[in-house]
Amino acid sequence: MSGFTPEHIRASDPDVVRMEWLIEPYAEPRHVRVTLTGHLLVDLLPAVWADIFKKKYWRKDLPIVFDLGAIQVADLNYKSIEAMVAMLREIRGEFPGGRLLIIAGSALQFGKTRQYQTLAELREGRKVDIFKDQEQALKSLLDAS
Numbered sequence: 453m454s455g456f457t458p459e460h461i462r463a464s465d466p467d468v469v470r471m472e473w474l475i476e477p478y479a480e481p482r483h484v485r486v487t488l489t490g491h492l493l494v495d496l497l498p499a500v501w502a503d504i505f506k507k508k509y510w511r512k513d514l515p516i517v518f519d520l521g522a523i524q525v526a527d528l529n530y531k532s533i534e535a536m537v538a539m540l541r542e543i544r545g546e547f548p549g550g551r552l553l554i555i556a557g558s559a560l561q562f563g564k565t566r567q568y569q570t571l572a573e574l575r576e577g578r579k580v581d582i583f584k585d586q587e588q589a590l591k592s593l594l595d596a597s
Contacts, residue, residue, distance in 0.1 A: 484504060516551070517589055533564065533568050552579070555585060569581075
């Protein structure tokens with residue numbers, strides 16, 4: 453994967469709250485939820501994807517819901533968003549057509565994820581749905597099943 457981290461945000465910086473993630477399976481509606489906390493560090497996202505795909509319960513058709521409610525995205529720039537979109541090409545074998553949903557509670561998170569959504573659809577043909585809260589995302593999953 454690309455390994456891109458903006459110059460002013462490095463995982464090794466002592467002032468940076470390290471990005472952490474929690475991956476949980478849900479039965480109803482059936483999906484995998486990934487909750488990110490800390491600073492969004494693009495160079496750690498390959499580890500998040502790898503962690504998802506090594507779970508015993510992972511299936512290639514499962515929807516994935518990323519909850520960004522507790523993650524800092526202020527330092528994301530266009531290049532880092534491009535790098536995140538490029539990762540979609542690299543995970544295509546493990547996640548060929550599954551649904552990708554993002555919960556972006558703040559206006560800043562919503563704006564950054566809209567950039568990601570647009571690039572993902574234009575460059576990778578990947579549909580990404582963005583929601584303001586968990587209830588909207590879960591309703592969308594229920595409506596699709």
